[in-house]
Structures are given as C-alpha cells and as structure tokens.
Amino acid sequence: xxxxxxxxxxxxxxxxxxxxxxxxxxxxxxxxxxxxxxxxxxxxxxxxxxxxxxxxxxxxxxxxxxxxxxxxxxxxxxxxxxxxxxxxxxxxxxxxxxxxxxxxxxxxxxxxxxxxxxxxxxxxxxxxxxxxxxxxxxxxxxxxxxxxxxxxxxxxxxxxxxxxxxxxxxxxxxxxxxxxxxxxxxxxxxxxxxxxxxxxxxxxxxxxxxxxxxxxxxxxxxxxxxxxxxxxxxxxxxxxxxxxxxxxxxxxxxxxxxxxxxxxxxxxxxxxxxxxxxxxxxxxxxxxxxxxxxxxxxxxxxx
Numbered sequence: 001x002x003x004x005x006x007x008x009x010x011x012x013x014x015x016x017x018x019x020x021x022x023x024x025x026x027x028x029x030x031x032x033x034x035x036x037x038x039x040x041x042x043x044x045x046x047x048x049x050x051x052x053x054x055x056x057x058x059x060x061x062x063x064x065x066x067x068x069x070x071x072x073x074x075x076x077x078x079x080x081x082x083x084x085x086x087x088x089x090x091x092x093x094x095x096x097x098x099x100x101x102x103x104x105x106x107x108x109x110x111x112x113x114x115x116x117x118x119x120x121x122x123x124x125x126x127x128x129x130x131x132x133x134x135x136x137x138x139x140x141x142x143x144x145x146x147x148x149x150x151x152x153x154x155x156x157x158x159x160x161x162x163x164x165x166x167x168x169x170x171x172x173x174x175x176x177x178x179x180x181x182x183x184x185x186x187x188x189x190x191x192x193x194x195x196x197x198x199x200x201x202x203x204x205x206x207x208x209x210x211x212x213x214x215x216x217x218x219x220x221x222x223x224x225x226x227x228x229x230x231x232x233x234x235x236x237x238x239x240x241x242x243x244x245x246x247x248x249x250x251x252x253x254x255x256x257x258x259x260x261x262x263x264x265x266x267x268x269x270x271x272x273x274x275x276x277x278x279x280x281x282x283x284x285x286x287x288x289x290x291x292x293x294x295x296x297x298x299x300x301x302x303x
Contacts, residue, residue, distance in 0.1 A: 046152075053153045053197075054268060055204035061269045062153060074156035075147035078127075078163070079140055082186055085110065085128040086136045105129050105184060112171050112183035114302035123171040124164070127186040134226070139186045142223055146193055154265060158272070159193070162261040165285065166192020169256040170249025172292035177248045179302045188253035194224070195254040196261020203266070260285055 046066035050059040089105055105111060109119075112126040130136035143163075151159045170188025174181065232247060259281045267275050296302075 049149045049152055053149050053265075055200075058268045066152075070156060072148045072151035072156065072159075074160045074163070075143060075151050078186070078189075079144055079147075082128050082130065082136065083140065086130050089129070105131065106182060112174065114175070114180055114182070114300075117175065117296055117300075117302065123175075124167055126171060126183050127167045127189055129184040130186075131184050135185055138223060138226060139190050143186065143190045143193065146190075146197060150193060150197065150265070154268065158264050162192050162196050162257060162264055163189040165260050166190070166195075166253035166256045167249075168289070169252040169285070172289060172296075173252030174248040175300065175302075176292055176295050179300050183249060185249070187247075188249035188256075191250050191253035192257035192261050195257020196265045197257075199258045199262035200265045203262075256285065 043063075043066075046063060047059075050062045050066070054062055089108065106113075108129050110122065110125040110129045112122045116122060130139065147159060147163075166188040167186070168188075169192070171183055174183045228247070228250060260278075263275065263278045263281045264272060267278065272278055
C-alpha cells in the first residue's frame with residue numbers, strides 16, 4: 001500500500017512539474033510573439049480557474065477556447081438583484097435592526113408563504129429576499145466565489161440551470177417537509193452550485209484536490225457551517241416575537257446539485273443533451289417536482 005501511495009505521489013509531482021514547465025514555456029512564447037503582459041495575465045487566470053473547476057483531462061480543451069465572452073453575467077446579475085432587494089427592505093423599509101429583518105420581510109410579495117402558495121412565482125422569487133446581514137453575506141460570498149469561476153468555465157446557461165434547479169427544489173422541499181413555515185434566501189441555488197462542484201471534486205479527487213487546496217476547502221466548510229447554523233437558529237431558536245424560517249432549501253438544493261449539477265459540470269467538453277446521465281437526472285427531478293405539486297394541491301397541511 002505504501003508503495004502504491006508513493007507511486008501516486010510521484011506521478012502527481014511529475015504532472016505538476018510538467019504543468020509548471022508548460023506554463024513557463026507558454027509565457028516565454030507570448031513574450032517573444034509580443035503578446036504582452038495583459039495576455040499573459042489573462043492566460044494565467046484561466047489556467048488557475050481550470051485547475052479549480054476541471055479535472056486534468058478537460059483543462060486542455062478549456063484553455064484552447066478560454067475567453068471571458070460572455071462574461072459571468074448570470075451570477076453577477078442575480079447577486080445584484082438579491083443585494084438590491086435586501087437594501088430596499090433594510091433601508092427604504094427601515095427595520096429595528098439589520099441582523100435579522102424579522103417580521104418586516106413577511107409582507108414581501110417575493111417570499112415563499114404557505115398561505116399564498118397559489119402565487120406560483122413565490123416558489124422562485126423567495127431567493128431574492130434574505131433574513132439579515134449574515135444571511136445575505138454568506139450567500140453572496142459563496143455564490144460569487146464559486147459561481148464566477150463556474151460560469152467562466154461552463155457559461156451562464158448551464159450555471160443558471162443548476163442554480164434555478166436548486167431554488168425550485170428548495171421551495172418545493174420546504175412545502176413538503178416544513179409546510180407551515182416561511183422561506184427566504186438564495187441558499188437553494190447556492191447549495192446546488194456547491195453540490196454539483198463538490199461531487200465533481202470527489203469523483204476526480206486526485207486531479208482536483210491538490211489544485212483546490214485544503215485551506216480553501218476548510219474556508220468553504222466553515223462558511224457552510226455558519227450558514228447552516230444561522231438557518232437552524234432561524235428555524236428553531238427564533239424569538240417569540242419573530243417568525244421561524246424553514247431550512248429545508250439548503251438540503252434540497254444540495255441534492256439537486258449533486259444530481260443535475262454534477263452531470264452538467266462533468267460534461268464540460270461533451271454535448272450535455274447527448275449524455276444519458278443528464279436525462280436520468282432530469283427525469284428524477286421532474287418526478288419529484290410532480291409529486292411536490294400533487295402534495296401541495298391535495299395533501300398539504302397548509303391547505
């Protein structure tokens with residue numbers, strides 16, 4: 001076993017050495033061709049992103065066609081929309097405190113409310129409203145840090161598909177498992193991105209963990225723990241004069257990411273619609289959606 005481990009480490013070191021040599025040769029070639037510092041910096045950014053987001057076998061394809069067109073419009077736009085809604089309720093609709101906006105957001109036409117489930121847009125628009133400063137900062141930090149590199153690699157259509165799949169899964173799961181609670185926040189979409197990405201990391205562990213870095217992994221785990229802690233507080237330890245908020249979207253979003261998200265992010269250099277795993281994941285997802293709709297119409301305690 002020790003010999004096998006030594007061989008694996010030696011192979012990993014050789015690969016890293018080869019990559020460093022290729023980087024130096026490429027930078028030298030750019031200087032000779034007059035490519036300039038800007039081009040070299042852009043190439044370096046794409047190379048770093050490829051190591052974070054892709055297994056080694058897909059990096060070459062990405063670097064050949066890497067560009068920032070279109071830019072990561074989806075993640076930036078959705079983040080600005082969430083920030084704008086938060087500022088509206090925290091400033092233009094003043095609260096007693098910013099830490100938890102409490103009952104002030106419960107009148108919002110965006111939040112998921114069990115009494116107003118016939119307003120179908122709430123199953124998606126709840127992602128725009130957040131319960132306080134910690135809530136929105138955690139979601140924005142995670143979706144920008146992870147979402148921008150993902151969108152650079154996979155582009156906005158695929159990232160948007162995974163994000164919205166997590167958002168819808170979150171509200172539908174909350175309507176089933178916590179049917180009498182309100183729901184706010186973009187955690188379903190954020191956890192879908194994380195679920196898809198981390199499944200890809202786990203499947204390609206040896207190729208992606210060295211580039212990913214244990215320190216970065218610990219930071220992300222810490223953010224997840226803090227976010228889940230705040231969600232549990234809002235659900236079980238909310239003050240008597242406040243309103244508890246469901247946390248089921250975190251778990252459902254993660255599962256959506258681990259199925260649909262993993263399939264989408266692992267098909268970087270393949271036609272997504274020709275991958276049978278994608279259609280299996282979509283079929284399972286739609287089956288769950290249909291069950292949730294049936295439950296809400298006929299079986300929900302909130303009826």
